[in-house]
Amino acid sequence: MLIEKIKLWAARGLLVSWAALGLTASTSCIKEDTPLAQAPAAPETHLVSSTLLGEYSTTMLASRVPEIPLAGALVRYPIRAYKLTYTTRNPDGQMVAASGVLLVPVTTQALPLLSYQHGTIRPDDESRAPSYYRSGSEVYSAVSVLASTGYIVSAPDYIGYGVSKALPHPYEHAASLASASLDMLRAAKEFCQKENVALNQKNFLLGYSEGGFATMALHKLMQETAADEFTVTASAPGAGAYHKTAFARYILESTQPLSFLSTYVWVLDTYNRVYSINRPYSYYFNQPWASQLQANPFGEVPTQASQLFASSFRASVLNNSDTQMLAAFRDNDIYDWKPTAPLALFHGTADDYVPYFNSQDAYNAMRARGATQVELRPIQGGNHFSSVTVYTLEALGFITRYY
Missing domain, CATH: 3.40.50.1820 (Alpha/Beta hydrolase fold, catalytic domain)
Structure with missing residues (x-):
């Protein structure tokens, strides 16, 4: 049923709007001769x-x-x-x-x-x-x-x-x-x-x-x-x-305006923290954006990647010399x-x-x-x-x- x-829904073209959407331990088999004391722990x-x-x-x-x-x-x-x-x-x-x-x-x-x-x-x-x-x-x-x-x-x-x-x-x-x-x-x-x-x-x-x-x-x-x-x-x-590594290159190479750079900043901030890279904002961003993002990581940013991201950081990713951040991107590929x-x-x-x-x-x-x-x-x-x-x-x- x-x-x-x-199928009826699809045939009539009735689409639901989900607007908000956009925005281990495994147990091994116990052999019969395995003593009970050596049995795996409970899940x-x-x-x-x-x-x-x-x-x-x-x-x-x-x-x-x-x-x-x-x-x-x-x-x-x-x-x-x-x-x-x-x-x-x-x-x-x-x-x-x-x-x-x-x-x-x-x-x-x-x-x-x-x-x-x-x-x-x-x-x-x-x-x-x-x-x-x-x-x-x-x-x-x-x-x-x-x-x-x-x-x-x-x-x-x-x-x-x-x-x-x-x-x-x-x-x-x-x-x-x-x-x-x-x-x-x-x-x-x-x-x-x-x-x-x-x-x-x-x-x-x-x-x-x-x-x-x-x-x-x-x-x-x-x-x-x-x-x-x-x-x-x-x-x-x-x-x-x-494909995070390709996505990062796409952003940093971009010459056209990008409307969602603040979200990409959030990703960069997460990887900087989670992978214990721990660089200051001034390493990644030009001023005045570095200071503003330090105060409010979700604040407004320009739409041009070249305006927001420090040229040295952009170059280090694009020429594959930033081994720490590139490793973080690869870990999320x-x-x-x-x-x-x-x-x-x-x-x-x-x-x-x-x-x-x-x-x-x-x-x-x-x-x-x-x-x-x-x-x-x-x-x-x-x-x-x-x-x-x-x-x-x-x-x-x-x-x-x-x-």
Whole structure:
């Protein structure tokens, strides 16, 4: 029934607007002659607490997305929203508390688990993080409708939001985005076991923009380190910056105005801190921007890269002599690996925020490694924001093929 509804949705061209989107320990087998004292330790517990935020009827859920005339037909189950608090590791390796929201359809049927990674949220807009579950966030609206169609949705806040808001968000840091999302999935699974919520064995991954990058990183981490816990059924990352080294060169070589340089500053600041490079702002930026960004890292910046970035820094990256920062970029290159589960890359061909080549490079590299179930889904003429609605519909249609 779900598949037929989505096909009907697609056929009528009814697109949901998700405007906010843009912006491991594995256990080994115990041999029969292995003494009990040498048996592996019990799996680490991640779930700390759960709080019911509310239960929402199908009528209420349908009303949250009035731009979808067929929302009433798509909505299938009431849902309950729970705030989960769980443990994960900060980029420095310290165990910290993190949070997220778990959306649970009200049914006894065993359902798949879907990890939804949200897009960029500025620190001054922190209340849009999933665990607040407030009107105006994509998790409250469209993702809740998605859950009601028959998915148990795990939506991590990431480090730096929700209960961990006192910590800096490791923006576009692949390892911690992935681990925070995976540990939220572990906490979600523990919650379902504790509350007798039936899960089947299918696991889906979705996310756009920073969420697309996080989704790609999560898929890779799950496949490489957590296959004994979760098998990825299918994933559909959208418009992520998967090829960081090429992206950095694109920015620093650019001669045309770039409207999103302040966001790129955030990435640079994150890598400077996370990788303990710890250079002053004056190393990276010209004055007066260096002093202004020191005071407010999210302040206004010029649109020309040559005006903002110090010429010595630009040259050191472009001539490959800045070994520390180049190593950080390479550590966040997640485009060149071989996924074994179906993966569809969605990206607007006119995206001037996260250029299309990020998805094209990932597709080419994955195919070259022998990945046979990877697809490239260009959104013709779409920019980073206008592509969101098309991504929403087509990504849902893609994962529904494997439901």
